Amino acid sequence: MKNFLTVCIFALLGITNVVSQNKKDVLMTINGKPVYASEFERVYKKNLDLVQDESQKDVDGYLQLFIDYKLKIAEAQAQGLDKEEDYLSEFSKYRDQLSRNYLFEDKVAEELAMEAYQRGKEDVAASHILIRVDYEALPQDTLAAFNKIKGIRERALKGEDFAKLAKTYSEEPGAKETEGNLGYFTVFNMVYPFETAAYNTPVGEISEIVRTSFGYHIIKVSDKRERMPKISVSHIMISDKKGARDFNPEERINEIYSMLQQGENFESLAKQFSDDKNSAVMGGKLKPFTKGDLRAPEFEDAAYSLKNPGDLSKPVKTDFGWHIIRLDEKFPMETFEQQKAELEKKVNEGDRSKIVTSATNKKIKEKYGFKKENNYLPFFDTYLTDDILKRKWVMTPIPADQNKTLFVIGDKKSTYIDFAKYIEERQRTTRPYKLKETLLVDFYDEFETKELKDYFKEKLEDENEDYAAILNEYRDGLLIFDVMDKNIWQKGKNDSIGVQQYYNKTKQDYHWKQRIDATIYAATSNEFAQRVQKMLGEGKTAEDIKTALNTGNKVNVLTTPGIFEVDQRELPNNLEIKTGISNIYPSNESFIVVNINEIIGPGPKSLEDVKGKVLSSYQNDLETSWMESLHAKYTVEVNKKTLKRVKKQLK
Template sequence: MKNILTLLLVVLMGTTSVISQKKKDVLLTIDGNPVYADEFERVYKKNLDLVQDESQKDVDGYMQLFIDYKLKIAEAKAQGLDKKEPYQVELRKYRDQLSRSYLFEEKLTEDLAKEAYDRSKEEINASHILIEVGFEAKPQDTLAAYNKIKSLRERALKGEDFEKLAKENSQEPNADKSGGNLGYFSVFSMVYPFETAAYNTKVGGISEIVRTNFGYHIIKVNDRRARLPKIVVSHIMISDKKGAHTFDPEERINEIATMLKQGQSFESLAKEFSDDKNSAVNGGKLKPFTKGELRAPEFEDAAYKLKNIGDISKPVKTEFGWHIIRLDERVPETTFEEQKAELEKRVKQGDRAKVVVNAVNKKIKEKYNYKKGTDYLPFFDTYVSDSVLTRNWDMKPIPTAQDKTLFTIGDRTVKFSDFASYVADRQRSTMPFADKESLLASFYDEFETEKLKDYYRDRLEVENPQYAAVLGEYRDGLLIFDVMEKNIWNAAKNDSLGLKQFYEKTKQNYRWKQRVDADIFSATSQMTAQRIQKMLEEGRAPEEIKAELNPDGSVNVLLTQGIFEVGEQELPANLEIKKGISTIYPSNDSYIVVNVKEVLPEGIKELDEVKGRVISNYQTELETQWMDQLRSKYDVEVNNKTLKKVKRQLK
């Protein structure tokens, strides 16, 4: 929770002072370093509605938040956190992501997302023949594989049985049994070049030869059909995770299934018993989905077998537990705009990203006058030994006379020595390659892309004030997180003695409310609830009552036992807290009877019972003390003349 609050503070601080300023009015200095008025004005206007403390909503109050923020950044830099490798790695990741919208990538990504949307309306049934050959293979091996797939394609085009050709020639595992049949698939199911070839081939046709990282393929399209529409379902879930319940989950789901057959409301049972709390509050309703979108194929299969709106499934087992599913709606087709964000996310994460990379590199080269220098391969084929294949190559310095220019981009020159350093680092995390030349070619493509993008981003921060401001904001945000983690969050977690002393000082703040040790009976009718009361008065055991009132597999009573704090959801809201058998409390479509065996008084909770809350509060106290130290350590001077001017402008 503390981390979330600090990240919110980072957001509150908004854009940094990187933006070029028309008017350099200094609002304050921290150890002589200026902070400008226009930065304060921007963040004040941007974030005023997010400030919860009313006392901090006026300019003077907000100024204290702003100063605290700047002090934390100053301290983070004083502790050298901006030089740490994890910080640098995280910043590079964000810089890469942020620059995408400026690097010509967004339009390319959108085009590929639109293509995926159009393809997603169809499913294709196809078979294929694979001749394996990796991109790192020797030229003669690649040519042999190509000639073989070419011959097979010619035979297929002349009418030979495709399935027989696949069984006898395809190098896909189990092709001798499957005949290369892949069944039905849709967009994102296959690697992008394969998917494209399949979608570009008519039913009954044979595709052109297509190359993937697996090898060469030819594809025969057997059928095309419209993809299943999305559906909306509601479900009741009983978790089967260890320790989740004192009862048997399968028995409970079967009891609920019986209650549904007896006419109990699906929504009411979901609200009362479902362990999927996010959907339970809505009567069990889930967001629309189609096959392949959930991580539970058993759930999807059962849902799509329901034919009519309102149909209810039998209990279904998934990795999450037991479910009962009801079909609520068949969803009309969604537009591209409605799916755009999710589709673009998948484009960026999949092999379509390579298409974008190649196009982006071409654009950067054109914009900044890329010039190719000396070819790397003749030198590096000798300079780099085969030990690079086992990640053991030891880089030796390249003599100045041999340190040729690989390429220039703008005013930046990239040398052989730059690539050598990249190879030395990159070898440690590489996958196995068949030969050194393939490894060097792959590394060079990565290296050139990285250098082109680095140059573009560096220029972007100079040329685009908006980009510079957002990147600066994130820089500061990372520093705030790191300095808080080091000085407050971890300090509180690791200081067991200080935590115990803090607990002893504040333990009156951590108290149990009144509790009850109780058996809670949920009955399907008022008459059944009355029978429960009578049987309890006779001294009958809870399990005996449940067994007698649920004859022949029917479910008229559910039993929940344990110790409950007054106000917990399991107890009726207006339960009279006293030992003995309660009156009957209506709850949704059920009737609740509570047998209170013991009333436990209020009391102080042990440290282990509230450790999370105590740590959070201890962090708050440590932060208060730390901020006092920072205010003493740094010299903060506010320019009152500028502050008055800011107040006038903000009115």
């Protein structure tokens, strides 16, 4: 979802009562179109704390922001952005999300989330045997598959080896190698019917026959164990993806590991050397996680293998680079309330959503009334050609006398033509079907659900003023984003000549501070730092020094060559800037010596060095000119009497 906090200060998620609107509530008109005082009052109260400019916090100052906001919306509509497919799709997604707060499905979702929470306290280890048959199979094929799995189950119940039966009969890919063994899994790892059977089957027993979209299964549960709780760790990371580096990442992580084994402080080394800048400033500390939360299974496995707080892992390789991990804390299992939002999200996105949908549809039908009028199958089975199975069906006109009503929701009729249009559109994104009848049943269920929810949302906007206000703000926020993207952000981004010209005019604003070309030596003790000074004085290279001082498995010195601005964090505080070998500076429990080869004076940065900053300033300049053109294009008339009343009320 697009982030509108970068677009405008009119936040989109508050709930405020909307007072009734009449002629005297008109605060202003833009080209004759009214803007009501109630809208201004709502956004003023809600967003005042977000305004950083004190001059804009009074009503008059804020009114100018509000006018600019409404002018951008007017221009977006004038450019037809409210008719764009992307806009309509994004708005529809948000309306669906927002309406969930008012739909009946939340209670059902909460119950399923609670069930998932209780199951999620355990991991299940199981094996299974699958006989494949899909939902579109012919009845005789379905029966044959059922009878086959039934026979296998009877043999297993009589004591035949389950693994051998799986190896011989299971139609799961790879079953001959795995013998049906699934290992440990937890809630949401398997399709819901399979998961339910696994959790309901006692250890050592075999489940009833389970039907899923894959076919028929039987499950043997071999173990259940308590699920692993969240843990908190710290890490030091050396990236191997930072381009050409002046050191070997694997060698560097092994050096740091040796320093830790020698008793060096973990937090200090993380602050000084870790390439994960976000955690480095916190001494390497990461947010708590459990298995599956991170995109690095090697990292998770290594972290969970640590037994006691303070334990360190050996260097671990992941897709992000090399890590040393320290276990900080083990947490108890989270409460339902702590997990509720995440669990409900998974319920509504997974195959449990069918249960939620069915219950929600029933409630909407009860609230507004629902009546089926005609059976769709006889007509559509003939009307649809086999092209629908190739997803190439083209809708042909349905004569008026054949356009019957499918069903009625409240005061709205849904007809054969409505269903035919849905089928033509929906076929583009559907999975392949073998049978026309199966497709029709699935599409009808989807269509009925869509019509029920659309009717509920339409009525909700009429019946609930809070919902209508929030939805309208989101409409406006989307348009603001799109009109800014089209007229400012993309325009600036694609105007390389304009950016270059703007840089040429403002290059005096972009300067390097004084810099040094140097090598930084971080020693574990003052004595080793003194030896570094001495060897540098003798003309020894960085490699000579490391070879001499890092003996055996002991790392006493790390070197970091490069060009540094004088206030960069890598350099010690109060470093005396002069060429040659520096004094020794204590820093983060290390002792630093800097060998300065060259002092580079302040100077202008190239466009490549500051392209992001230049582009941002250029876009701000474009926006200023654009807003001037909008004020010239649109006539804004403020109702002074209404403004006076608003000021008095907002005091």
